[in-house]
Each structure stands twice: as structure tokens, then as C-alpha cells.
Amino acid sequence: MSIIARFLPLVVLPMIALLAAAPADAQSAGQPTAAELARQIQEIKRDYESRIRALEGQLSNLEKKSQAEEKKTPAATPAKKATADNAFNPAIGIVFDGRYASFSADEWSRIPGFAVGHEAERAPEGLSLGHSEVTASGNIDDKFRGALTLGLHAHPGEATEVELEEAYVQTLPGAGLLEGMRVKAGRALWTFGYLNEQHAHGDDFADRPLPYRAFLNNAFNDDGVEVSVVLPTEVYAELGGGLFRGDDTPLFGGSDNGLRARSLYARVGWDMGRDAAVRVGGYLLDGKSRNRGGGGHAHANGHGHEDEHADEHAHEDEHDHEDDHANGEEEHEHEDDHANGEEHEDEHGEDFASFFSEGMFTGNTRLYGIDVRFTVAPTGNARESELILQGEYFWRKEDGTYTLMEEEDGEEHTENLKTDSIAHGWYIQGVYKPAPRWRIGARYARLSPPDDAEIGHNPYAFAAMVDWSNSEFGRVRLQYNHEALDGDEEDNQIMLQYVMSLGAHAAHSF
């Protein structure tokens, strides 16, 4: 209640003031009365001939003058106008990202037990464009700011994919909310952990760490609204929360009423001495899914396709199965109408995993995250030399049913797996800048797939990188990855990447 009580006057009072000002304005503009008009017309009539003569004289003088001026400075006027028009254009920024990649494994093993989307897959081998970005942003008025970011994903041999990465409006500090409060609405890289808010081109490595790839398809940028408040405390403290559509696979998906996910977070930060700082945060994303599509493996051509499948085939069968389950059967039971037991027994473990990586999910998902980031610059100048240590831990619980469609003897049928499983993952990384233009970094990431997937091994990845920056706006990076995502299958990767930005460049946050 106290919130509303504080907030209401801030909104209502300016409105009243505006309403009050409007009619006053109209009056002061001074509508002349009929009598006044008549008098004025009389006056004009009385001396219009002399006035017209005088005006004609002035006009011809002006014409001569302006002709002379035009000759002197022919381009002056249009140039000025162009500047004025530009002044209201949004700030435009473009990010170029290109890379060369070489992999020891011919085919990517995927991450068993996770529905990895297109974004989080292994980059194409050879020369390719990564993730180009165009951003336009600016203040809408004194109270709102807007930004739009288009991600252009060029996949060799396929049409370039345009993704609306961000399209949001947010309140400016003068919007009349509580001090320290910000409201953001639309689609944005929402607050979750450290990396999610950052644009990928600002990352310290060429790819996102495993937990981001597996749980978020690199980033959570659902449609929604988020409120955050920075508290007026000596130590930095921020609280926030949001409501989301719940339609950003692989975390949530297939939302039908469009308000199925929410978030909460809190974080604090402080200085450690003069030249070091730390920030620690705790985050929660919680939502419901209904027939959330699987990863890119089964249906690489896009998400819409998966959803159609869900509507066409899944519903009826699914209900039957769930009823069966309810009658006291074990949760782990792997059901199969078209029982053909022997074939399945051999690949039982694999079957459980494919539910998670390719099946459709209906149920509740809750993702917790913790992040820690520590920076120290020995001279106080991060540009000269700096060490950054950073780690995040994600913990996910899924409670619901996975449905897998299988084709057997030309017939499609569905299988269900009821699950209440926990998956988690973490990474830790260090980046050191020994000299102004050079940085070296190492990262280790590990995943524990959903326990019900019975995968039996934990994917891990190690990355080492060195990068060189000519300026703040141009960077070239060489990275080595050692990935073991699917048991014995190991992949050694070399990536050479450039990331350059042109035009408006958002100030970096911590």
C-alpha cells in the first residue's frame, strides 16, 4: 500500500497540473472578440492602401537582399537544416563479428539432456560471420527511453536470420517514479546472472559458457516487464523482479495466456580498497510451460514448426498417458504404447536423454542463479592492467511431463516421461590484462544434466583465449576450446574472431 501511496501523487499531481495548465493556456492566447475584430478590420481598411504600398516596397527590398545573400552562401541553409534533423535521430550502433573456426570433431555432439537452441550450437566451421548487430536507441521524451537491437545471424548455406533481440522502452530517472527505480518493458536482455544483460559482443570469450548455452540458449530475452530499484545505501544494493510471457525456449515455452514466468533478483556490490570491486547477486526465474518445443536437433528449421506439431499430434495422446501415470505408477516409468521392449532396452539410457533434448515439456521450471564478479586494477586504471574473476552457478528444477514423438512403421506416436528433475551447471573464468592492448583468459564450465535423463556423465568445457584491442571499438581474439559434452566424444576447437563496433557505443556497465 505504501508504495501506491508514495507513487500516486507523483503521477496524479503532474497530470492535474497539466490539465490545469491547458485551459489557462488557451485563455492567455487571447481569442479576440467580434468587436475587436471589426475594429481591426476598420483600421486596416482605413490605411490598407498606404500599408500595401509600404509592404510592396519592403518586399522588393527583401527580394533583392535575399538574392544577394543566396549568391554569397548557397549551401548554408540546407546544411543547417540537415544538422537539426539529425539531432533527433536515434543513436545508431553496428557491431561486426566474424570468425574462422576449426574443430577436431566432424560433427557437434550436442549437449545430451538439454534442448539446445540454434544460438547455442557450435559455430559453423571455417570462415563465417557470427552475430552482427544493429542497435538504435534514444530518449523518447523526458520520461522514456527506447532501444531496439536486431541480431543478424548468418548461417552458411541458409538464409540470414533476423532476430529481434531487444525492443524495449524504459523509464528515465525523471519519470516521476520512486528515486532509484526503473521500469523496463518490451523485449530485453533481462537481469539474470552476470552475462545475460550483456550483449554477446562484449563477452570475454567467443562463445557463451555452457550453463548459458544449455539453460538459456545463450540469453533470456523473453517479452515482459521488469522493475528494479537501487536502494539509497552506502553499499550498492539493487532489488528487482519481472513478469514475462514465458515464451523463450529452452527455459519456458508454448505459453498460451502470455504471463507465465516471473523473476526476482537481488544483488549487492562494494569496493575492496581503492582499486578493486566486487558484485554478488542471486536470481530466480520461475515459470510454466505448455508443450514447450525441444531443441534444434529434431526440428532445426525453427520453433514455429515445433509448436504446430504440438497442436496437431500431441494433445490427445498425451492426456491418456498422463492419466495412466496418475494411477500410482512410478515417475521414472518409460511408457510406450507400441511396446517393443527388446529394441528399447538396449538404448534405454539414450531414450531418457532424448526426452529432455528433443521432447516437448509441460510443467513448471524454476531456475536459480548466483553470480560473483571481482575486478582489480593494480594502478586503478583498468585500461592499463586488470584482473577480472567471474563465476556463475545455475540450478534448475523441472517438474512436469516430457512428450516425445516417435515414428515407427510409418506411424507417429507419442511417449511421455513424468519428471521432477534437477539440473545444474556452473562456470568460472579469469581474464587478465597484462598490457593495455592484450588480454588473456581461461574458463572452465561444467554441467550436470537432469538426473532423470540418466546420462551418467557431466559435460565440461575448457576455454583459453588471448585477445588484442586496437581501441575500445576493435578487438581480435584467438580462442581454444576443449569440449567433452557427450562422454568420450571430445572436440578441440580453434576460433579466430574479430568484434568491432561502429557508431554509438553504449557505456559499459560493471
Added chain:
Amino acid sequence: MSRHLAPALLAAFAVVAPASAAADARVFACEPEWAALASEIGGDNVTVYSATHGRQDAHYIRARPSLIAQVRRADIVFCSGAELEVGWLPVLMERGARPGVQPGQPGHLMAADHVEVMERPERIDRSLGDIHPTGNPHVHLDPGNIARLAVELAGRLARVDPANEEAYRSRLADFEARWGAATKRWRARAEGLRGTKVVVHHAAWVYLLGWTDLDLVARLERISGVPPTASHLRDVVERVRTTGAAAILLAPHDPVDAADWLAERTGVPVVELPFTVGGQDEAGDLFALFDVTLALLEKARDRS
């Protein structure tokens, strides 16, 4: 459960918030020189926080969480402006979300808006490096600019903290008297420095060069913010060899390698000036900053 947590936390905050209105004015200064000026004018009536220390380069500062927390509570944000802090101040302003310190408000004081800014570029292009389209922002090394900002700051303090207006006015008068006398002394000493040839690392010294009439021979950074290249350095060596120079001037945060390299080849000594309050231990306040700077320049002149 989480559904009830958010409103509860926000409600708790709403109760806590009014407590942040402290008795005195809080000044968030982006650089130590402005923090020092705020202490001179504000005295005991202000709490001054400096976002950077004397050995930091204010171009490149991380928008640390602690800085956001400070802006969140500031009554005045006092910075150089002219885009010096463009890489980090906007984040602090946006995240701190303090309405009274936003652009256009009395609590938003940018030094470059109140003095004559030098070196406004005719062409703006990133190939020219990290240039400031609005001109050179390092305005504080001219005592005349400090005097102008003292007046402006006193006015701003009186607006955000009217209860102490008298105190601000009297401290301003006191400061103006002392600063005026000191400026006279410094100008007299600068007469003796006229025409002394110097090499600088970054364009940060133009205001000092302006009123002291030092003679700039070369800049190590051909392009602002981009380390000097070998070919440019060779040109600089040639120029210094033909014209001669008394000193290669460095700020505490400038990298020493290029300056040392040039010193080795030309015999011109590298002289580190404090650049800002706290840049050297002896430069503990604004008066000492100018005293120390002039003394170091005089020493360099006498040596050459």
C-alpha cells in the same frame, strides 16, 4: 512464495527511502579536482565523494556498483563534462536514477559547460581516435576556469541546500580572495616559463599550455586514446632533435614507455606532473596542485 516477496521488499524499501535525505548536501565528483573544489566551497556542510583518485585516467573508469550507490544518493554530480566521462557516467546516472542530478537539473554540474572549451574538432570520425566532439574536457588546469566553477558551484549548492546558503556564500568569498591572490602569483611565475618547449603524451595539457604560454613541440599520442605508433614516434624524435625541448610532460596515469623511449633518444627528461589533486603526494589541494606544477616546470626549464 516469491509472489509475496517482491511487494514485501519494495514496501520495506518505501519505508527506508526517506531516511536517505541527509542533513547536508552530498557532492559526487567525477575527478579529484572537482572534489577538492567542492570541499573548499562546501566545507563541513557537504559530504564529498570522488569517483576517481589522482592516479586514475578519468576517460576509462568502470561503472563500479559503489559508484552507482554514490550517485543514487548525490545532491550534485560535479564532473568535467565534454564527454570525458561518457564511457561510464551515463550508466551511473541511469542506474542511480536520482532525478535531481540528471542533465538540466541544478544538481548536474559539468565544468565544460561553464568555461571556454578548447580544441573543438572540425571533423569527427573514430579514425581520429577517442576524440571528444565537444572539445577538450581537461579544463581544470587553468586557474581562471577554477574560479568560474567556484562561483557556479556555490550557486548550485545554495539551490540544492538553501538552508546553508549563507555558509556557501561566505566560503566562496574566502576562496575567491585566496584564489585570486594565488592566481596573480602563478601568472607572474608563468611569465618566466613563456616559450619553454615541451612534449606531451596526451592532449590533456592544452589548458595549462594556454595560460602559461608553454610552447608545444609534439604529442606522443598522435591519435587520442590510441597508443603512439613507431612511425609517428620517429617523426617526434626528428622534431625534438631539431627544435629541442625542456621536458616530456606526463600525467600520473599516462604510460611511461613511449616517453622513456623518446627521452633515451633525445636526452630530454621526462617530467611527471601531478595533473590533478592527489596525482602526487605534494599536490594535496588545488593550491598545491598549481604550486607543484609550476615548480616542476621551472625546474625543467632551469635544467635545459
